[in-house]
Every structure is written in C-alpha cells, then in structure tokens.
Amino acid sequence: MAFFVLISAFAPVAGKNHYFSVMIPFQITFLGSGSAIPSLHRAATSQLLRYDNRTILIDCAEGTQLIMQRMHISPVKLEKILISHLHGDHYFGLIGLINTMHLIGRTTPLSIYGPAALYNILTVQLEAAETVLRFPLHFHPIALHENQLLFADEQLKCHAFPVKHRIPAWGFRFDEQPGTPNIKEECIQQYDLSIEQIRNIKQGRDLILPDGSIVPNDSLVSANKERSYAFCTDTAFHPPIAEAVKGVSLLYHEATFASNLQAEAEATWHSTTADAARIATMAAVEKLVIGHFSSRYKDLDVLAEEARTLFHESMAAYDGLTISLE
Amino acid sequence: MAFFVLISAFAPVAGKNHYFSVMIPFQITFLGSGSAIPSLHRAATSQLLRYDNRTILIDCAEGTQLIMQRMHISPVKLEKILISHLHGDHYFGLIGLINTMHLIGRTTPLSIYGPAALYNILTVQLEAAETVLRFPLHFHPIALHENQLLFADEQLKCHAFPVKHRIPAWGFRFDEQPGTPNIKEECIQQYDLSIEQIRNIKQGRDLILPDGSIVPNDSLVSANKERSYAFCTDTAFHPPIAEAVKGVSLLYHEATFASNLQAEAEATWHSTTADAARIATMAAVEKLVIGHFSSRYKDLDVLAEEARTLFHESMAAYDGLTISLE
Numbered sequence: 001m002a003f004f005v006l007i008s009a010f011a012p013v014a015g016k017n018h019y020f021s022v023m024i025p026f027q028i029t030f031l032g033s034g035s036a037i038p039s040l041h042r043a044a045t046s047q048l049l050r051y052d053n054r055t056i057l058i059d060c061a062e063g064t065q066l067i068m069q070r071m072h073i074s075p076v077k078l079e080k081i082l083i084s085h086l087h088g089d090h091y092f093g094l095i096g097l098i099n100t101m102h103l104i105g106r107t108t109p110l111s112i113y114g115p116a117a118l119y120n121i122l123t124v125q126l127e128a129a130e131t132v133l134r135f136p137l138h139f140h141p142i143a144l145h146e147n148q149l150l151f152a153d154e155q156l157k158c159h160a161f162p163v164k165h166r167i168p169a170w171g172f173r174f175d176e177q178p179g180t181p182n183i184k185e186e187c188i189q190q191y192d193l194s195i196e197q198i199r200n201i202k203q204g205r206d207l208i209l210p211d212g213s214i215v216p217n218d219s220l221v222s223a224n225k226e227r228s229y230a231f232c233t234d235t236a237f238h239p240p241i242a243e244a245v246k247g248v249s250l251l252y253h254e255a256t257f258a259s260n261l262q263a264e265a266e267a268t269w270h271s272t273t274a275d276a277a278r279i280a281t282m283a284a285v286e287k288l289v290i291g292h293f294s295s296r297y298k299d300l301d302v303l304a305e306e307a308r309t310l311f312h313e314s315m316a317a318y319d320g321l322t323i324s325l326e
Numbered sequence: 327m328a329f330f331v332l333i334s335a336f337a338p339v340a341g342k343n344h345y346f347s348v349m350i351p352f353q354i355t356f357l358g359s360g361s362a363i364p365s366l367h368r369a370a371t372s373q374l375l376r377y378d379n380r381t382i383l384i385d386c387a388e389g390t391q392l393i394m395q396r397m398h399i400s401p402v403k404l405e406k407i408l409i410s411h412l413h414g415d416h417y418f419g420l421i422g423l424i425n426t427m428h429l430i431g432r433t434t435p436l437s438i439y440g441p442a443a444l445y446n447i448l449t450v451q452l453e454a455a456e457t458v459l460r461f462p463l464h465f466h467p468i469a470l471h472e473n474q475l476l477f478a479d480e481q482l483k484c485h486a487f488p489v490k491h492r493i494p495a496w497g498f499r500f501d502e503q504p505g506t507p508n509i510k511e512e513c514i515q516q517y518d519l520s521i522e523q524i525r526n527i528k529q530g531r532d533l534i535l536p537d538g539s540i541v542p543n544d545s546l547v548s549a550n551k552e553r554s555y556a557f558c559t560d561t562a563f564h565p566p567i568a569e570a571v572k573g574v575s576l577l578y579h580e581a582t583f584a585s586n587l588q589a590e591a592e593a594t595w596h597s598t599t600a601d602a603a604r605i606a607t608m609a610a611v612e613k614l615v616i617g618h619f620s621s622r623y624k625d626l627d628v629l630a631e632e633a634r635t636l637f638h639e640s641m642a643a644y645d646g647l648t649i650s651l652e
Contacts, residue, residue: 037429038391038422062422063389065364088425088453092418094387096364103363117454124450126445128412130493167456198409 010160026176026325028250033317035234035256035270036089043319044068044089044231045292047252049174052064057081057097058172058231064093065100071320076106079194082150082158083114085169091118095125102133109136112161113150115168116141117147142170143267147244151176160195161244163235166269171246173245181221191215227325230285233292236266237275242282249325251285252317256290259306272302276311291317294318339636350378350481352502352553354652357393358644359617360594361560361582362415369393369645370415371559371618373578375500377482383407383423384439384557390419391426393645400430407439408484410559411495419584421451428459431531435462439476439486441494442467473570478503487570489561492595497558499571499640507547517541521600553651556611559618562592563601568608575651578613578643585632599629603636617643 027050032043044061048068054142055077057064065075074116075097083091091114103112112118119139126133142148142160150158155177162172178201187193191207201207207215223262233254245251256270265272271279280288290307295304300316307314353376358369370387374394381403391401401423409417417440427436438444445465452459468486469473476484481503486496505647506528513519517533526532533541556571559580571577582596589600597605599616606614616633619642623629626642633640 014426036425037396038426040392040395062419063392066389069364069366087449088422088451088455092422092425093388096414096418099362100364101420115454117450119452121447123451124414124443124447125414128447128493129414167454202393 003005009044015214016034016063018295023326024176025324026051026229028252028323028325029070029071030288030289030291030317031064032061033319033321034089035292035294036087038089039295040060041298042293042295046093047070047075047083047231049229051174051176051298054079054155054200056174059084059090059233060092060094060097060135061089062096065097067319068097076104076108078110080111080113080151081174082160083112083118084171084231085165085167086115086117086121087167087169087234090234094118096124098122098133099124099131100135101135102131106135109138111138111140111144111151113140115170144168151299161241163232164233164238164269165236169234171230171235171241173228173230173248175228178224178226179224181223183220184222187215187220206214229325232279234268234270237271239279239280239282241278243284245279245283247284247286249286250323251280251283251288253279253288253290253309255290255291255303256294258297258303271307274310276316277307280307280311280314285325286313288314289317289321289323290314327428336359338435344560349652352377352555353614353648354578355397355554355648356615356617356643356645357390358387359619359645359647360404360415361618361620362413362619364388364415365621367624371410372373372419374399375555376500377500377503380405380481382500385410385559386420386423387415388418388422391423392422397646401427402430404436405429406437406439406477408486408498409438410489410497411491411493412441412447413491413493413495413560416560420444421448424448424452424459424463425455425457427461429455432461432515435464436457437464437466437469437477437588439466441496465542485570487567489558489567490564490595491560491562495560497556497561497567497570499554499556499574502552504552505550507549509546510548513546518535530623535627555651558605559564560596562595563597563604565605565608568605571605571609571611573610573612575612576614576615576649577606577609578615578617579605580621581616581629581633582618582621584629599632600636603633606633606637612639613649614640615643615647615649616640630639 029048032047034042034044045059046061046064047058048054060137067168107184147161157175159173163169163171201220206217228248230248231252253276254271255273255276257265257272259272304316355374357372360368360370370519371385371391372387373384375382403422473487483501485499489495489497527546532543555576556574557578579602581592581602583598585598585600602616630642
C-alpha cells in the first residue's frame, strides 16, 4: 500500500531521481507524415518529442504551428527545434513559428539545431521585418560529414548523423540517460525499507539488516533499460545509418515509396519500405515506424504490410499518431 | 433574341473586344482575412484577383497553397504575385508556393512584385535546397516612397502606392483598361445593325442610314465604366491613401481593430473600422470591404456595423468570400 501512496505523492514531479521510479513519459507525436508535394490529407514532416515535461520539435513544415494550435500545444513550451535539412517540406514553417513565439511574448531561450545556412535564412527574414526577438535564439549549426553530439543533459543526449540525400541532411538519435536503478518491489516489502534505506540502495550501497548481515546491492535492484528514438529522413538506403541507430527502441525511417518503385526512390534520394525495413533489421531496433509517404499513396496499409514482411515490428505513421516508449 | 444568341456564342472567350460587350469577370477572393497571430478560424492575408481567365495573387501567408488546393485553384495558373510588405503574415507562404510550382512542373514564367529584400529571401532558400526552378521567375522590386506603375497590359494596369506601417509597405490599385464602347441595345434593334456596322460604330464612326442621313456615334454607344480594385494593408490611417484609391469600385482596407481600440491601432501602425471608413469616404469609393482582423474578434458583425455607420457600402471580409465587380 505504501508503494502506491508514495507514487501518488511523487507523481506530479515524476522523475527518475525519486525514491520509486515512475516511468518518465517519452513520446513521439507525428504531426505530419507526408512528403514534398503538399496534400490536404497528410501534412509534411514535423514531429514532437516529449520527455518528462520537455518538448522538442523535429522538423517544421509549413503549417506546423497551426497543427500544434489544433492540438493545444503552445509554441512557448518548445525547448529545442531540430531541422534535418533545408528542403522546404522540412522547415518552411519554422520562421512563422518563431515569429508567433515572438508575437505571443515568449521570453525563454530557444535552441535551434540545423544546417549552417539556416541561420542566414532566418536572419534575413527577421531583419526584413525589423523584428528583434523577445527571446534569446541560440543557433547551433550541425557539422557536415560526421556524427556529432548535439546536446546532453541529465535526462537526454542527442546525436546527429549524416544520411544520404541530394543535399546535406542528418538523422537524429535521442538516448535517455542512465537513471538510478529501480528497487525490486518484493525487496521493499520483504525488508520493510525506510526512505533512508531506499536512498542508500539507489546510490549503490548494500543493505545492512538489524542482525548485521549484508544484502548485496545487485540483488536488491533491477537495472533500467534506457529508451531511445532515432529519426531518419530524407535518405536513400544507406548502411551507415544502421550503425548510428543501432538498437534503438523506436526507429522512424522514411519510406517515401513502396518497394516496386526502387528506381524512383534511388533517383530522388529516398527510400522504399524495403529499404527502411532493411535498416531496421541491420540495426536490430525494437520497433520501426515508416513515414514521409509520397502523396500518391492514399491507403498506407500496403506500405505498412511491405515493411512488416521484412521487419515484423513495423507500422506506418499517420498525422496525429503518438507512440509512447515503454 | 439575336442578342442572347450572340452572347452565348461569344461567352467562352468573353472579352471587351467582341461585337457585343460581355462583362469580363473581375473577382476578388479573400483566402484569408486574419492578421499576424495565426488562428484556426481565420487565415492570414492572401487574396486572389481574377480578371477574365487570369489569376493574380496578392500577399501569400503561410498555408495559402493549401487553401488554394482546397479551392481547386492550381498554383500553375498564377500569373503574378504581389507582396505588400515583409511581415510574415503576408508572405511566409510564398517560398512554399514557389517550391510547389517547381515540383509539380510549372514551366510558364511567374512575375513577383514586392519589397526589394524579398529577392534575397527567396534566393537564399532556393540556394540552400539547391533548387533551380523549372520556370522563369521575374522579380520586380517596388520603389520606395512613391506611386509606381507595376504593370499595364491590354486588360489591366496596376499601381503600387506607399501606405503607413512600421516597415515599408504598399497598397495596390488595379484599374481595368478602357474598353471599346457598348452599343445601346435599342439601337441594334432600331437600325437592324449588321456586324460590319457594329464594328464601325465600336471604332467610333457615325452610322450612315440607307437614306444618307447620319446618326452620330455618341448617340449609339454608352461608355463603359472601368472597374477598379484597391488593396490597402497593413496601414495606419493615412490620408494620402485616399488620393491613391480615389473612386475605386471596391476598396479593401484593413481594420485590424474596432474603433474603441484607436490607441492600440496607432501604436501598432494599424487601422480601426472608423479609419477604414474615413478613407473610403474621403476617396469616394463605391464599396468598402474591411479585413485583417485581430484574432480577438470572433464575431465580425460589430466591426462591419461600425464601418457601415460611417460608410454605408461597407462589409467585412471572411475567408472564402468572393466579390464580383459588376
């Protein structure tokens, strides 16, 4: 009983560093699952990564801010924005979103990670409007040609890695930081642990019982499995991606085309369902979600089915889908 | 009876130079009637001017291309795009629209008229994407500080004129070119005119009757009244605008605020309903349509009513409204 009471007490500030581990929410919401040619039934790429009460936007197609408004997600809450590359269906909504943050009075800093040329693109538009942003905008250019740690803090670390497209483009990998270990529920009851004892065990100490005997730490705790998410678009089939996304809990990999359009995929530096499934297999990820679908596909079942044939844990993204990593 | 048969025959290529004048369509469609802060119930500024079978876009807020798609208006058909100023709610959709024209294979030239800095804004984004447009894009910067003829052809002429905003901004005035005069219907029947006689009368000649008597040209024809449209946003109350839009058939003038927010309007370089109605009165226009409404206004009746109190022929724009000039 005490277990549930404590969880309840800690729930509003759920986090790994509390006495009892409550799973921190780690969710990906697909705001758009379409590709370059605008479509009324599928928005272009943007995704929200939510971890704990933090929100990170990945890509920002035209209209993203209205989709967020429809979902009651305030742009003021965005902590970081990552832009994969400078094709319009991945960033044309960014300047409008920044402008709206300014107009509605954001004052907290915003970090943007993207291709170096993005800085000038934003600057010339802000200057033309004579807009001096009310919030600090920290721009972080992504290095060409190599894997790069974009940021790391107590909860997450994020790497960018090159993918293979007509212009420089990057994927992103987000890894949850190792947390304090969970204490096995049966041990809490068996030894009637105090809060002091729990804190000590979580810090790696053994448990000393009243009779002086010692219970080793590793028999009391179970290790956390760190969750991870990788985002890969736009890209042709590119084996080095498998190395970069190795073992992630969830891989988003573009599959602009069905596998019968392999030649078209190669000509346009995109992937097929089969390409995405091959990368998922090579990287031994837990789950694959495909997206960035050509506007020619109204029904996505065939695409999901193709991916599933080669990699069982596959699904197709759709606008509004949220996947929680458990 | 012959009259209607002839109209029917000419209708598909309706134009002023045919024997019987058929009114050439001259329509304004309001794609968005809102202002800077994005709203789910009102898009930001963009308008379509359609004359005959030509289509001109005025301003191009984020999302304009999707609104056009919903209305089944192909971007390939756009002949010209005019941008009033470089605040985002008037042009952030332009680069996406241009990109889509490129992707769907437009090859016909496109003329863009706008502030000089717009050229660089478009260029840096096309260069970042390594996009070489498949169609010629002719950019025409608008001169600062003075009225300027932007273009004139056999159907329309268009002037830009400065308005009063925080950054350089222009209004646009479109005037139908004078057409050949209409022959009075009763004269056609009274004199049983042949096609040859009609052509001569339209060219300004008198009619010579079989008995040698002469019917003067001016008793046979009625002059056309040339239609005109003026677009004014974003602007504070600015009397020189009244001179620039003098006597137009339809004036679009922004009215971001109701008249009780005069101070707010002045502080933000915008107009109230009363300001718009005063300009309409001073310019002696035929009709006024107000727009660019602050997102605080859900119900526009009060705004329309305020304008109507000062200028009777007033109405409020709404997204999707089309006004035909007759």
